[in-house]
Amino acid sequence: MLQDSPSFDGDVKKLDEGSFDEPGSAILSVRHLEIGFNAKKVIRDINLDMPRGHVVALIGPTGSGKTTFLRSINRLNDKISGFWTKGSISIHGEELLSKDTDLLELRRKVGMLFQRPNPFPMSIKENVLAGVKAHRLAPKSQHDEIVRENLEKVGLWKAVQDRLNDSPFRLSGGQQQLLCLARSLAVQPEVLLLDEPTSALDPISVEAVENLLRKLVPEITFIVVTHSLAQARRISDHTMFFYDGKLMESGKTENIFTDPQMPETQYYISGRMG
Amino acid sequence: MSNKINAQKKRSASRRIANVVVLVLSSIALIAVVAPSIWIVFQILHKALPHFTFSVLTKTGAGLDGGLKNEIVGTAVISIGVVLLAGTVGILSGIFLAQYAKGRFASFLRAASDILAGIPSIVLGYVGYSALVVGFHWGFSLGAGVITLSVLVTPYIAKTTEVALRQVPINYIEGAEALGFKPTRVLSRISLKTALPGITTGLIVAMAISVGETAPLLYTAGYSQNLPKLTLTHSPLGYLTYAVWTFYNQPTKTALQLSYDAALIIMVLILLLIGVSRVIVAQTQRHAETRR
Ligand SMILES: Nc1ncnc2c1ncn2[C@@H]1O[C@H](COP(=O)(O)OP(=O)(O)OP(=O)(O)O)[C@@H](O)[C@H]1O
Numbered sequence: 001m002l003q004d005s006p007s008f009d010g011d012v013k014k015l016d017e018g019s020f021d022e023p024g025s026a027i028l029s030v031r032h033l034e035i036g037f038n039a040k041k042v043i044r045d046i047n048l049d050m051p052r053g054h055v056v057a058l059i060g061p062t063g064s065g066k067t068t069f070l071r072s073i074n075r076l077n078d079k080i081s082g083f084w085t086k087g088s089i090s091i092h093g094e095e096l097l098s099k100d101t102d103l104l105e106l107r108r109k110v111g112m113l114f115q116r117p118n119p120f121p122m123s124i125k126e127n128v129l130a131g132v133k134a135h136r137l138a139p140k141s142q143h144d145e146i147v148r149e150n151l152e153k154v155g156l157w158k159a160v161q162d163r164l165n166d167s168p169f170r171l172s173g174g175q176q177q178l179l180c181l182a183r184s185l186a187v188q189p190e191v192l193l194l195d196e197p198t199s200a201l202d203p204i205s206v207e208a209v210e211n212l213l214r215k216l217v218p219e220i221t222f223i224v225v226t227h228s229l230a231q232a233r234r235i236s237d238h239t240m241f242f243y244d245g246k247l248m249e250s251g252k253t254e255n256i257f258t259d260p261q262m263p264e265t266q267y268y269i270s271g272r273m274g
Numbered sequence: 275m276s277n278k279i280n281a282q283k284k285r286s287a288s289r290r291i292a293n294v295v296v297l298v299l300s301s302i303a304l305i306a307v308v309a310p311s312i313w314i315v316f317q318i319l320h321k322a323l324p325h326f327t328f329s330v331l332t333k334t335g336a337g338l339d340g341g342l343k344n345e346i347v348g349t350a351v352i353s354i355g356v357v358l359l360a361g362t363v364g365i366l367s368g369i370f371l372a373q374y375a376k377g378r379f380a381s382f383l384r385a386a387s388d389i390l391a392g393i394p395s396i397v398l399g400y401v402g403y404s405a406l407v408v409g410f411h412w413g414f415s416l417g418a419g420v421i422t423l424s425v426l427v428t429p430y431i432a433k434t435t436e437v438a439l440r441q442v443p444i445n446y447i448e449g450a451e452a453l454g455f456k457p458t459r460v461l462s463r464i465s466l467k468t469a470l471p472g473i474t475t476g477l478i479v480a481m482a483i484s485v486g487e488t489a490p491l492l493y494t495a496g497y498s499q500n501l502p503k504l505t506l507t508h509s510p511l512g513y514l515t516y517a518v519w520t521f522y523n524q525p526t527k528t529a530l531q532l533s534y535d536a537a538l539i540i541m542v543l544i545l546l547l548i549g550v551s552r553v554i555v556a557q558t559q560r561h562a563e564t565r566r
């Protein structure tokens with residue numbers, strides 16, 4: 001149904017920043033996207049626009065292609081053998097599935113937070129600075145300030161300011177995930193991709209991460225894959241429902257949950273489908 | 275009801291017996307491994323220590339008398355040469371095998387490396403002799419010895435490097451890629467750093483092998499009672515295993531003592547190497563996820 005038209009018509013006018021239906025205001029545009037591994041097609045002809053400065057939730061049953069789609073946005077699937085794409089994903093109108101795409105710059109602009117916290121085996125401070133150093137974003141004299149600023153942003157500063165040179169692996173799982181978030185934020189991304197970012201965390205850490213996402217929009221656009229419908233409702237402005245490699249339905253979160261149009265969506269959000 | 279309890283009792287009893295059997299067998303295996311090492315260490319200490327004088331370390335050889343300074347320096351020079359040469363080639367090959375080699379070509383390389391690793395050291399010694407000492411007219415020399423020993427340990431270093439790199443968690447690598455690290459930076463900042471303990475251990479074992487090998491050196495390094503000349507060709511030199519092997523079969527008591535002294539020094543060197551590797555591993559693993 002919505003496949004051939006950008007998916008937010010109708011809701012657009014009510015949004016705070018309003019104008020993402022105008023050309024260029026969608027931060028990511030996907031057109032006729034197909035993705036597969038060898039002969040297996042995993043994403044089938046998806047068309048959508050991601051509104052800038054919002055939290056977008058991707059929901060759908062297991063195996064529906066959410067992770068595959070998400071990882072394709074910063075080209076993390078490239079190395080997997082048999083992986084192919086057709087169609088287009090563009091950021092600010094700039095194609096990112098092209099051979100000439102500058103992957104390093106793309107990944108600076110489009111960061112990723114994984115399901116399991118993955119701090120690097122270096123000190124807490126070096127973790128925050130890892131991307132900053134890789135992209136030479138700031139002179140050394142500013143490093144301490146960057147560390148502090150980003151740890152404060154994620155609410156970790158108080159807890160770790162006395163052990164910046166310690167191993168990150170002595171932090172709790174939730175703190176590790178916040179550290180990874182600080183590491184991603186330090187390179188000043190425009191979009192952050194999150195694949196079930198809280199499914200390995202305890203409830204209090206989940207709340208901390210969720211609050212953070214809300215705090216960090218609209219500077220950053222978040223695309224969050226989640227299996228928790230409650231979480232999608234809590235944190236997202238928009239929800240996109242994936243089903244069997246297709247984008248079945250998308251729109252304002254409120255509308256998707258109160259007035260789903262497609263029978264598959266109705267089944268899924270009523271909890272009758274894995 | 276009581277039948278059930280009986281059956282449970284029987285089962286737990288047989289489980290307990292199985293436990294004991296496994297414990298006994300593994301203890302025997304452990305003793306079989308450890309006992310000979312301890313016995314050798316005590317033998318060497320027992321034979322060498324009563325006569326040991328520090329002049330052995332400071333005097334060069336003189337016939338069947340004198341000290342072992344020339345052999346000690348020779349062993350050190352050879353080992354350092356091997357670590358530089360085999361370390362460079364081995365680590366680069368390991369990186370290549372782990373990261374770049376794909377499909378049939380990779381299998382071919384691995385098979386070639388395994389075959390090389392399986393060639394007896396004395397055969398390598400003879401090949402080194404005919405190719406380098408005679409073929410290239412290098413004569414008995416430091417160069418011939420180092421190259422021959424390097425051929426012996428390079429496959430080992432390549433393998434440990436490859437294995438260590440393959441064990442780097444994909445989490446780290448994808449995290450770094452997603453942050454926009456260049457492939458070379460992923461390798462240098464994440465993969466190599468995480469793999470360093472494994473690579474270091476491989477290097478140290480390679481060094482220990484060079485300290486302890488005899489056969490390939492007999493054919494290629496020759497022997498000299500003087501301190502080693504630091505030129506690659508026409509530079510025969512002494513080394514500790516030569517002293518152990520040669521002096522042991524000499525009729526004089528001083529020669530026999532020199533043989534035990536050399537064995538003692540080899541042992542101490544190898545223990546030192548193990549100690550150094552532990553320190554390096556501990557230092558590099560301060561921020562590691564699992565401490566080793
Ligand atoms: N490397 C791969 N090779 C082949 N098929 C793959 C690969 N990765 C994913 N797939 C297939 O693609 C389909 C979509 O998988 P994907 O992981 O994107 O689903 P998902 O929606 O994220 O599921 P989940 O909710 O369980 O995380 C699945 O059928 C999966 O088997």
Ligand SMILES: [Mg+2]
Pocket residue numbers: 066067068195225
């Ligand atoms: Mg998934």
